[in-house]
Amino acid sequence: MGRDEREAVARGMRLAEAAGRVRGDHERALGDVREALRPLHDRLAEEELGRIPVARLRDVTEGRLRLGELEKGGFGTVRDVLDAGTYRLRQTPGVGQRTADQAVAAARQIADAVRDSVAVRIDVDHPEPRTTALVVALHVLVEAGAQARRAAETGAALAARLAPLLADALPLAGRWRTLVAGREKRERAQAAVAELRRISEEAERDGVPEQLAQASVDLLRRPDGDLAAWVDFELRSAEYYSLLAEISGRGPDTAAAEGFLPDDVAERVREQRLDDAHCSVSLRGYQAFGARFALAQRRVLLGDEMGLGKTVQAIAALAHLAAEGRSHFMVVCPASVLINWTREIETRSTLRAMPLHGPDRQEAFADWKGRGGVAITTFDALRGFPTPGGGEIGMLVVDEAHYVKNPETRRSAAVTAWAGHCERVLFLTGTPMENRVAEFRNLVRILRPDFADAVDDQDSLAGSKAFRKAVAPVYLRRNQQDVLTELPVLQHTDEWEELSAADEEAYREAVRAGNFMAMRRAAYARPERSAKLGRLRELVEESAQNGLKVVVFSAFRDVLDAVRNALDAGSGRLHGPITGSVPPARRQQLVDEFSAADGHAVLLAQIEAGGVGLNMQAASVVILCEPQIKPTIEHQAVARAHRMGQVRSVQVHRLLATGGVDERMVRMLENKTRLFDAYARRSAVAESTPDAVDVSDVSLARRIVEEEQARLGVTGAVPAQDTAG
Known part of the structure; x- marks a missing residue:
C-alpha cells in the first residue's frame, strides 16, 4: 500500500472512531435516563395497581373468575394478588390451583396495561433522590440539544458506511496481505480506499469531525450540581418532558x-x-x-x-x-x-x-x-x-x-x-x-x-x-x-358570592339602565364593599402564603383598577395591568418581569389583551373576575398558564355572583362550551342544526337584560344593540 492509500485508510479509521464514540456517548446518556426512570415508573405502577380493586380481575376473565374466597382471604387489590403469587393464593381456603392461576394471569394482564399507561411527572415542589437522578440525567441531553442527537444519527450512519469499506481495505494494509490477496480482493480494496478518501474529504469539508467531537464533549458534560439541574428544569420543563416521552416510549x-x-x-x-x-x-x-x-x-x-x-x-x-x-x-x-x-x-x-x-x-x-x-x-x-x-x-x-x-x-x-x-x-x-x-x-x-x-x-x-x-x-x-401526559392538574373552582347591599344597589341601577356591561361589572362598582373583591383578596393572600404567582383576568379596565387598588400596589409584587392600550413590547416586558419575580407576584391583565399570545406559565393561580361571553376567551386565558412548560398544578378561580347576570351567563353559555367541545375541539364543526347555532353576543345580552328587568320588577331603558361591547 502506498502512502496515499495508508493515509486514506487512517482518515477513514479516525472518522469511524469519532462516529462510534459519539454514538456510544449518546447511547450511554439515553441509558442513564432509562435507568433513572425505571424505579420511578415502577413505583407509580405499583401504586396504581394498589388502587385497583380485585373485582377488576373478573372483567379481564369476562366474569368467569370467582373472587369471593380471595376477597375473604384479604386480597383486596390487584397488587395484593401479584405480590402473593399462585403459591400463596392456593393456601387460601376455597382457592384451588385453577382459580389461583387464572387470578395471577389476569392480574399480570392488568399490570402490563398499567405499566404502559402510567407516565412519570416530576414534582418540582417535592424533589427527592430518585427524581433528582432523573432530572440530572435528562439535563445532559437537554443541554446537549438537538445538535447532539443529529450528531449521533450522523455517527451511526457514518459507522454503517465506513465499517464494510475499512474491512474491504484490509488487503492493502500491509505488504504481506497485499501479496497473498487475490486480484479480486485487491481491486475491491482499491475501490474501498477510493470511497474512504471521498467520504473523509466530504465529511471534513462539511465540518463533520468537529461536530462529532463537540457532541461527545456535550454529552459527557454534567450539570454544576443537582440544584442547577432543577433550576434548568423549571426554565425548560417542556424540553425535559419531550425527551422523557420520547425515551420512555410512553407518548x-x-x-x-x-x-x-x-x-x-x-x-x-x-x-x-x-x-x-x-x-x-x-x-x-x-x-x-x-x-x-x-x-x-x-x-x-x-x-x-x-x-x-x-x-x-x-x-x-x-x-x-x-x-x-x-x-x-x-x-x-x-x-x-x-x-x-x-x-x-x-x-x-x-x-x-x-x-x-x-x-x-x-x-x-x-x-x-x-x-x-x-x-x-x-x-x-x-x-x-x-x-x-x-x-x-x-x-x-x-x-x-x-x-x-x-x-x-x-x-x-x-x-x-x-x-x-x-x-x-x-x-x-x-x-x-x-x-x-x-x-x-x-x-x-x-x-x-x-x-x-x-x-x-x-x-x-x-x-x-x-x-x-x-x-x-x-x-x-x-x-x-x-397528547400532554405530563401536564399538571387543572383545578377549576367557581367561587359563588352573595352580592353585598352596595353591590345590589349598583346592579339594580345597571339593570334599570339596560346596560349589560355595567351589569357585568356592578360587583366592583363599590370596591370598599365588594363581595367579589373580598374573595379575590383572600385568594391572593392565600397564594402569597404559599409563594404562588397569580394572574388576574377581567374584560374591564375599571375592574382591574379596582383590583389594583384593593391589593397592595406598593409592595412591588403587583405587575400590570396589561390592556389593549399597552404596546406589545411593553406587554411582553410586563410578563417577563412577572415571571422573573422571586416568589409570589400578581399580574393584572385585560382578558383579550393578555389572553392571546403571551405565555404565563410562571403562574399557578388564575383568577377570572367575571364570566366571559365566549367560552373560548376563558379557555384561551387559562391556557396562557396551563400549557406545555407548566411544572405545577394550576388553580382556576372564577368569581361569580348569585342570582343575577353571572348566573344567567353561566347557564346560557354551558351550551356553547358543550358544542365547542363536541365539534371544534375534536377537529370538527357543525352547522345547520338548531343546537349548533349559538345566539350572537348582542342577542344574548339583550335577552339577559330583559329577563333581569322582569325578575327585579324594574322598568328602564331598552338594551341598545351595542350593549355586548
Whole structure:
C-alpha cells in the first residue's frame, strides 16, 4: 500500500472512531435516563395497581373468575394478588390451583396495561433522590440539544458506511496481505480506499469531525450540581418532558397525536420527510406530525388546543422548506405576539427573523426582499406591502387566523390576496369556531376555495365524527389531555358570592339602565364593599402564603383598577395591568418581569389583551373576575398558564355572583362550551342544526337584560344593540 492509500485508510479509521464514540456517548446518556426512570415508573405502577380493586380481575376473565374466597382471604387489590403469587393464593381456603392461576394471569394482564399507561411527572415542589437522578440525567441531553442527537444519527450512519469499506481495505494494509490477496480482493480494496478518501474529504469539508467531537464533549458534560439541574428544569420543563416521552416510549396514543385523521390522510402525512437541520430544538412526536401535515397538505389550518406548540410546528415546517432551498417566508400575526414570534424563530431555529413593524417597516420589507428570511408583520401592516409574485414565498403563516374569519374586513382581504399568491399557507388558531360554522368555512375558503364549497352541510348534521372526516385534508386539531401526559392538574373552582347591599344597589341601577356591561361589572362598582373583591383578596393572600404567582383576568379596565387598588400596589409584587392600550413590547416586558419575580407576584391583565399570545406559565393561580361571553376567551386565558412548560398544578378561580347576570351567563353559555367541545375541539364543526347555532353576543345580552328587568320588577331603558361591547 502506498502512502496515499495508508493515509486514506487512517482518515477513514479516525472518522469511524469519532462516529462510534459519539454514538456510544449518546447511547450511554439515553441509558442513564432509562435507568433513572425505571424505579420511578415502577413505583407509580405499583401504586396504581394498589388502587385497583380485585373485582377488576373478573372483567379481564369476562366474569368467569370467582373472587369471593380471595376477597375473604384479604386480597383486596390487584397488587395484593401479584405480590402473593399462585403459591400463596392456593393456601387460601376455597382457592384451588385453577382459580389461583387464572387470578395471577389476569392480574399480570392488568399490570402490563398499567405499566404502559402510567407516565412519570416530576414534582418540582417535592424533589427527592430518585427524581433528582432523573432530572440530572435528562439535563445532559437537554443541554446537549438537538445538535447532539443529529450528531449521533450522523455517527451511526457514518459507522454503517465506513465499517464494510475499512474491512474491504484490509488487503492493502500491509505488504504481506497485499501479496497473498487475490486480484479480486485487491481491486475491491482499491475501490474501498477510493470511497474512504471521498467520504473523509466530504465529511471534513462539511465540518463533520468537529461536530462529532463537540457532541461527545456535550454529552459527557454534567450539570454544576443537582440544584442547577432543577433550576434548568423549571426554565425548560417542556424540553425535559419531550425527551422523557420520547425515551420512555410512553407518548400519547398515536391516533390522538395524529388528530384522529382518516387512515389515507394520516399515511400521506407520515410519508412526508421532515428535515430538522435548521431547528434548534427537538420536536415531540405530535409536533413533528403537525409540521409534516402542513408540508404534505400544503394549505391547511392547524387548530391545536392552546399550549401545544403551534408556533414551533410552524417554525419546523419553515425550517424544512429552508433546507430545501426556499429563502423567503412571511408570518402574519396580531401586534401583541410579534415580539414572541421573533424570539421563537431566533431561539428555536437558525432562520433569520425580520420584524416588519413600526415606522421603518418599508425599509425592513425591502431588506427582507433582498436578503430573505422569515418576515413577521401584523394584519394591519400587511395591507401596506405589495402582494408577492407566484412562487416567491416559501410559506405564508397566519397566526390567530380567526382574526380573518370575516371576509368583509380589510385584513381578511389582505390575507386572502397574499394567500392567493402562495403555494403553501398555514393558518394557526386554537379557536376555529367561536359562534358559527360559517366562520370556519370562511377560513377554509381562503385556503381551499374548491374544498370549502365541496364540504356538504349534511356532514355536520351527522355529527363531529362525520365532519372531522370530511375536513381532514385541510384541518388538524389535537387536545392537551390527549397528547400532554405530563401536564399538571387543572383545578377549576367557581367561587359563588352573595352580592353585598352596595353591590345590589349598583346592579339594580345597571339593570334599570339596560346596560349589560355595567351589569357585568356592578360587583366592583363599590370596591370598599365588594363581595367579589373580598374573595379575590383572600385568594391572593392565600397564594402569597404559599409563594404562588397569580394572574388576574377581567374584560374591564375599571375592574382591574379596582383590583389594583384593593391589593397592595406598593409592595412591588403587583405587575400590570396589561390592556389593549399597552404596546406589545411593553406587554411582553410586563410578563417577563412577572415571571422573573422571586416568589409570589400578581399580574393584572385585560382578558383579550393578555389572553392571546403571551405565555404565563410562571403562574399557578388564575383568577377570572367575571364570566366571559365566549367560552373560548376563558379557555384561551387559562391556557396562557396551563400549557406545555407548566411544572405545577394550576388553580382556576372564577368569581361569580348569585342570582343575577353571572348566573344567567353561566347557564346560557354551558351550551356553547358543550358544542365547542363536541365539534371544534375534536377537529370538527357543525352547522345547520338548531343546537349548533349559538345566539350572537348582542342577542344574548339583550335577552339577559330583559329577563333581569322582569325578575327585579324594574322598568328602564331598552338594551341598545351595542350593549355586548
